[in-house]
Amino acid sequence: MEPEPASGGNPVVLLHGWPGLPSDFRAVTPLLSGTRVLVPTLAGFGTGYTGPIDTDDATADSYARRLLRELDAEGVTGGVTIVGYDIGSRIAQSALRADPDRFIGAVLTPGYPGIGARAGDAEYAERFWYQHFHRTPLAAELIDGNESNVASYLDWVWDQWSGSDAPQRHPHRDDLIAAYSRPGAFRASIQWYTANRGYSGALPPIHTPATILWPDADPLFPPAWADRIPEFFSTAGTHSVAGCGHFLPLENPAALANAILRHATA
Numbered sequence: 001m002e003p004e005p006a007s008g009g010n011p012v013v014l015l016h017g018w019p020g021l022p023s024d025f026r027a028v029t030p031l032l033s034g035t036r037v038l039v040p041t042l043a044g045f046g047t048g049y050t051g052p053i054d055t056d057d058a059t060a061d062s063y064a065r066r067l068l069r070e071l072d073a074e075g076v077t078g079g080v081t082i083v084g085y086d087i088g089s090r091i092a093q094s095a096l097r098a099d100p101d102r103f104i105g106a107v108l109t110p111g112y113p114g115i116g117a118r119a120g121d122a123e124y125a126e127r128f129w130y131q132h133f134h135r136t137p138l139a140a141e142l143i144d145g146n147e148s149n150v151a152s153y154l155d156w157v158w159d160q161w162s163g164s165d166a167p168q169r170h171p172h173r174d175d176l177i178a179a180y181s182r183p184g185a186f187r188a189s190i191q192w193y194t195a196n197r198g199y200s201g202a203l204p205p206i207h208t209p210a211t212i213l214w215p216d217a218d219p220l221f222p223p224a225w226a227d228r229i230p231e232f233f234s235t236a237g238t239h240s241v242a243g244c245g246h247f248l249p250l251e252n253p254a255a256l257a258n259a260i261l262r263h264a265t266a
Contacts (some may be wrong), residue, residue, distance in 0.1 A: 009077045010104070010264045011036045013071070017086025017247070018189060019154050019180055021046045023172050027046035028249050030155040031257035035081075035264045038074065042091075044188040046179035053188045060087075064094035071102070081105040081264040083256070085111060085248050087192055096206045103264025106210040107256065108219035109248055114228025115199035127220055130157075134193035145183035154180060163217040163245030170252055205230065211259045215244035215251075 012035045016024040022039040029037050044053035056062065073081070077231065080103045084092035089108040096103055111119070119128050124250050133139050143149045158170045170176055180186050210233050214219060214226050239259070244252045 004063055008036055009034045011038060011076045012260055012264050013080055013082045014039045015084035015088030015091050017057040017088050021176060021179055023175060024249050027253040043114055049185040049188050051060050053191050055191055057196045058191040060090045060094040060196055063091040064098050068099055069094055078102055079104055081260055083107045083260055085109040096208050100208055103208045107209050107259045109213055111199045112232055113201045114202050114232050115225050119199055131193050134190040139190055144186040147181040150175045150181045161219060161246035163243050163251055165243050166245055190265045205232050205234045207234045212236055212238040213241050213248060213259055214238055215241045217243055218246045218255055220246055
């Protein structure tokens, strides 16, 4: 984990999504003056790929445990605002449950356990088919290690999941494709989908003050699915992000930074 340039103050931890890199927050970090920004490299994802990752090591809880150990090593034991989108949100939620005293705030995007089985409904099959595909050996056989196929697939993901106001191509497309094209890297990244199935679970509520930013143009998570947030977050405000798709830090870095600062500099 490498600290990003910042002016000190309370620590902010930024967790990227799939398919993503720590550079997803490149436009967010300069907006977080007055904080200490840390952007972990998540094992098995993009630049974090160093070799195969076991299913047991790819669960959200496993990622959270590794994150907490990394924060201990950095001396970051309190006053933390944790931030995550996509898989990063789920890792952040696991960390908040595992060590709530470390955190003073959280800024998250969907999903969360309250989505329940809705993502598995037939009417959403055209949105969530990729998760089932990623759990088959065919996904890695077709895509892993083939730069052209990785590029086509990740371009499709960006095109389908980003909002209408987003750039036509991923802002860091070349870096993203290079990271996920290395032999074994795509295969390792999709282990997440075998290790973390669905969005339901009988989990205790998170009591850390949280802001849930819900992009209103995210094709994966309809705004109506925010209805059960109070069951899983005892102190949370939910805010719509107009015109934004799935990739919040890349599509609307200012909205994300403003939410972070409300927690980290309160």
